[in-house]
Amino acid sequence: xxxxxxxxxxxxxxxxxxxxxxxxxxxxxxxxxxxxxxxxxxxxxxxxxxxxxxxxxxxxxxxxxxxxxxxxxxxxxxxxxxxxxxxxxxxxxxxxxxxxxxxxxxxxxxxxxxxxxxxxxxxxxxxxxxxxxxxxxxxxxxxxxxxxxxxxxxxxxxxxxxxxxxxxxxxxxxxxxxxxxxxxxxxxxxxxxxxxxxxxxxxxxxxxxxxxxxxxxxxxxxxxxxxxxxxxxxxxxxxxxxxxxxxxxxxxxxxxxxxxxxxxxxxxxxxxxxxxxxxxxxxxxxxxxxxxxxxxxxxxxxxxxxxxxxxxxxxxxxxxxxxxxxxxxxxxxxxxxxxxxxxxxxxxxxxxxxxxxxxxxxxxxxxxxxxxxxxxxxxxxxxxxxxxxxxxxxxxxxxxxxxxxxxxxxxxxxxxxxxxxxxxxxxxxxxxxxxxxxxxxxxxxxxxxxxxxxxxxxxxxxxxxxxxxxxxxxxxxxxxxxxxxxxxxxxxxxx
Numbered sequence: 001x002x003x004x005x006x007x008x009x010x011x012x013x014x015x016x017x018x019x020x021x022x023x024x025x026x027x028x029x030x031x032x033x034x035x036x037x038x039x040x041x042x043x044x045x046x047x048x049x050x051x052x053x054x055x056x057x058x059x060x061x062x063x064x065x066x067x068x069x070x071x072x073x074x075x076x077x078x079x080x081x082x083x084x085x086x087x088x089x090x091x092x093x094x095x096x097x098x099x100x101x102x103x104x105x106x107x108x109x110x111x112x113x114x115x116x117x118x119x120x121x122x123x124x125x126x127x128x129x130x131x132x133x134x135x136x137x138x139x140x141x142x143x144x145x146x147x148x149x150x151x152x153x154x155x156x157x158x159x160x161x162x163x164x165x166x167x168x169x170x171x172x173x174x175x176x177x178x179x180x181x182x183x184x185x186x187x188x189x190x191x192x193x194x195x196x197x198x199x200x201x202x203x204x205x206x207x208x209x210x211x212x213x214x215x216x217x218x219x220x221x222x223x224x225x226x227x228x229x230x231x232x233x234x235x236x237x238x239x240x241x242x243x244x245x246x247x248x249x250x251x252x253x254x255x256x257x258x259x260x261x262x263x264x265x266x267x268x269x270x271x272x273x274x275x276x277x278x279x280x281x282x283x284x285x286x287x288x289x290x291x292x293x294x295x296x297x298x299x300x301x302x303x304x305x306x307x308x309x310x311x312x313x314x315x316x317x318x319x320x321x322x323x324x325x326x327x328x329x330x331x332x333x334x335x336x337x338x339x340x341x342x343x344x345x346x347x348x349x350x351x352x353x354x355x356x357x358x359x360x361x362x363x364x365x366x367x368x369x370x371x372x373x374x375x376x377x378x379x380x381x382x383x384x385x386x387x388x389x390x391x392x393x394x395x396x397x398x399x400x401x402x403x404x405x406x407x408x409x410x411x412x413x414x415x416x417x418x419x420x421x422x423x424x425x426x427x428x429x430x431x432x433x434x435x436x437x438x439x440x441x442x443x444x445x446x447x448x449x450x451x452x453x454x455x456x457x458x459x460x461x462x463x464x465x466x467x468x469x470x471x472x473x474x475x476x477x478x479x480x481x482x483x484x485x486x487x488x489x490x491x492x493x494x495x
Contacts (some may be wrong), residue, residue, distance in 0.1 A: 022052045022056060022182060024183050025093075025183045025185075025186060027239075028187075028235070029239060031092070035086060035090060041074070041078050042073075043074040045091055045093060046070045046135060047071075049070075049137055049183075049184055049185055050070070050137070052182060053065055053137075053138070053179075053184045056162065059159060059169075059178050059182060060141055060156070060157055060159050060175070061169075061184060062138045062139070062175065062184070063098055063139050063141050063156055064139045067137075069136075070093070070135050070136065070138075073136075077090055088132045088243065089247060090133040091133070091135070092129075092243075093137050093185040093186050093187075094129055094135065094136055094185055094186065094187050094188065095136075095137055095139070095185040095189070096138070096176075097139070097142050097146075097173050097188065098139045098175075099142065099145070099146055099222045099224075100125070100126055100191075100221055100231070101121060101221075101222070102119060103119055103120065103122040105119060105139070106139070107119050109145045110141055110144050110145075110153075110154040110155055111144040111368065112349050112367070112370075113342045113364075113365070113369055114342070114347070115348060115349040119220075123217075123219060123220020123221055124219040124220055124254060124255065125216055125220070125221075128247050132247050140173075140179055141154050141174065142154060142172050142176070143372070144370045144372065144373050145339065146173075146196055146229075147172060147224065147372050147376055148439070149172070149195070149196075149440065149443055150169075150174070150429075150439065151168060151170065151171040151172065151173075151200070152168065152171070152429065153171070153172075153370050153371075153372040153373070159174035162181050162182040163181075163204070163205070163467070163468065163469070164466075164468065166428055167426040167429060167468070168427060168429055169181075169203060170199045170200030170201070170203035170204065170422075170426065170442075171196060171200060172196040172200075173188070173200050176190040176197075177201060177203070177204040177208070178200075179234075180204075181206060186236075186240065187233060188234040189244075191221060191229060191230065191232060192208075192231075192450065193224050193230070193331060193450060194228060194327050194331060194443050194450045195210075195442075195445075195446025195447060197233070197234065197458075198471070199422055199442055199443065199446055199458075200234075201421070201458040202458045202470065203469065203471070204426075205469030206234050206235065206460070207234070207235050207236065207240075207241055207459050207488070207492075208232060208233070209241045209455070209456075209457045209485075211231075211232065211245060211249065211455050212259070212453060212454060212478045212479050212480075213453035214258050214453070215245075215249050215455070215481065216245075217231075217248075217250075217251075217255040217258045218231065218255055218257065218258070219252055219254035219258075223338040224335055225331035225332075225338070226334055226338060228330075231248070237492075238270065238457075238459070239270060239489070241457075241485065242270060243266075245266055245481060245485075246263055246265055246266045259479070261479055266485055269482045270486050270489045272489065272490035275310050277310075277311045277313075277414045277416075278302075278311065278312045278414060278415065278417075278418055279313055279314075279413075280298075280313075280314060280315065280419060281315060281417070281419055283318070283320050284445060285299065287320075287423065289423045290424075291423060291424045291425060291464065293425070293463075293470065294420050294422070294425070295420075297472075298419070301461055301472055304494055308494065313414070315414070317448075319399070319402060319406055322399050323447045323448045324440060324443065325396070326399045326400055327443070327447040327450065327451055329383050329396040330393070331380075332376045332379040332380035332383065333383050333393055335376050335380050336376075336378075336379075336380030336384060339369075343361055343364065344360055344368070348368070349367070351363035351368075372436075375436065403448060403452055407452045411476075411477040415483065415487070416476055416487055417475040418472065418473070418474055419473050420445050420473060421445060421458040421472060422445060423441060423444050425469065425470060426469075445473060448475075449473075452478075454475055454478050455475070455480060456473055456476070456484075458471040459488050460495070462495065472495070474487060474488055474491065
């Protein structure tokens with residue numbers, strides 16, 4: 001096994017070589033201790049984050065920051081904690097992907113089509129964070145409507161990876177990932193439809209959690225593909241992800257699809273003190289598109305698990321080749337339906353060049369939506385058309401069921417499935433923009449969990465020959481987040 005550059009080493013490199021003026025934030029655990037001891041204030045922390053946002057403006061991670069409001073929230077929390085105990089998330093600075101509504105603030109899915117729109121309510125997940133004294137610092141850049149794997153499809157330009165600004169941040173939640181990577185906030189809320197939290201987390205060397213579908217309310221999330229969309233969490237540590245998840249998960253009267261299963265105290269269950277049964281897919285490690293360094297690092301981690309006494313076995317998963325086409329058929333079909341509401345009539349952008357109603361619809365949507373969004377709407381409309389509905393959409397639904405059943409069969413025997421998060425490390429900006437199929441390949445290993453609706457997490461797993469982060473993905477059975485987070489914490493120490 002080649003020598004690895006440690007996570008600490010490349011993060012130090014980020015601080016010293018790439019962004020000399022950035023101040024590394026305290027971890028969430030250190031932050032809480034510091035507030036308890038009175039050695040820090042929430043106002044100090046917000047000022048530090050705003051400094052880092054200003055110094056890292058060239059990364060294009062934030063679309064809007066709410067500086068004065070965040071300072072006011074911090075001062076109010078500092079006053080309250082003089083007379084009352086800290087709330088569970090006191091002082092945690094949080095950024096929001098530009099798909100999550102925050103009352104009385106603009107939200108536009110990084111798209112021109114929602115220009116000028118201001119949300120009249122907060123997403124349930126956002127409101128629950130605010131209620132626990134988390135501080136919302138701004139909205140972050142993303143691929144338009146969450147459609148992309150590199151954050152190059154934003155109407156506001158690409159997000160740059162802080163480790164190498166010539167490379168992508170991953171998508172679609174690239175701004176949310178880079179904001180945490182560059183210490184602009186402690187945590188970001190992103191969305192994961194087919195890998196949009198896990199893939200940027202891998203590219204940026206972070207922890208990225210996609211919970212079980214329906215674990216977190218989707219109320220206040222601008223929809224892309226409603227049967228896939230999941231709010232996810234970016235953080236520097238598993239512990240911070242666990243702290244946020246136990247606050248934002250759970251039933252919600254505004255979302256009929258959210259689960260009513262009890263929400264565990266995830267932070268109290270992070271100790272993993274037993275031997276696990278771990279499955280991996282040989283087909284994932286022999287795929288021709290897999291970067292050799294990622295194969296080496298993944299195999300090394302599997303070997304480390306064996307040496308630690310865990311049962312690690314190869315499991316056949318022949319449906320992997322069908323996961324990507326199944327996902328893109330179904331997700332695009334749902335996007336075609338969901339995005340029909342953006343027409344220039346009720347809110348958002350309206351073309352000023354229209355002579356007739358039909359002209360207004362056509363020009364508004366052509367000018368308002370980006371190229372990738374248009375591509376997916378057209379593809380989705382095609383597969384839903386009367387002539388092709390059975391041949392494409394219905395067949396894809398059948399394959400989705402087969403993939404879900406196959407994963408359930410694996411989890412009947414094994415605790416976890418371990419595989420790479422992505423086939424490659426962060427690629428160059430512009431490298432795949434003219435080849436949509438090459439871009440879609442970045443989601444190869446993340447879409448199975450999305451199709452089945454099971455939880456998955458990406459954690460750092462060393463670096464490649466260019467010192468770019470490699471992600472390791474762990475999948476668990478539905479609503480198995482407590483065990484998944486504990487195992488991820490254990491793996492973080494192991495790797």
